[in-house]
Amino acid sequence: xxxxTIRDSRSQGLLIEPGxxxxxxxxxxxxxxxxxxxAVCSQKGEVHLVDTDNIGGVWEFMTPxxxxxxxKDVDMSTLPTILxxxxxxxxxxxxx
Numbered sequence: 001x002x003x004x005t006i007r008d009s010r011s012q013g014l015l016i017e018p019g020x021x022x023x024x025x026x027x028x029x030x031x032x033x034x035x036x037x038x039a040v041c042s043q044k045g046e047v048h049l050v051d052t053d054n055i056g057g058v059w060e061f062m063t064p065x066x067x068x069x070x071x072k073d074v075d076m077s078t079l080p081t082i083l084x085x086x087x088x089x090x091x092x093x094x095x096x
Contacts, residue, residue, distance in 0.1 A: 017036075018082050019051050044083075044085050047084040048080070050079060055070045059071075
């Protein structure tokens with residue numbers, strides 16, 4: 001519903017997606033949108049990405065209980081890293 005509302009209203013904004021497969025779909029489905037392949041955090045840096053088909057996200061933002069429930073077999077040292085930027089910086093970094 002939100003995506004349809006954005007598309008139908010011709011709103012402009014910045015679409016942010018850290019996941020690799022979801023970002024590829026975002027590029028294909030919203031080629032004219034400003035978009036950023038990154039995560040959002042309070043300070044610029046790199047974070048570890050759990051990029052799975054169902055329950056993924058930024059490792060550093062997951063609580064220990066969440067990690068234990070959904071990703072107990074994941075070794076953080078094997079995860080890819082991705083850029084993480086403050087939201088105030090993300091607006092100027094979007095790609096079209």
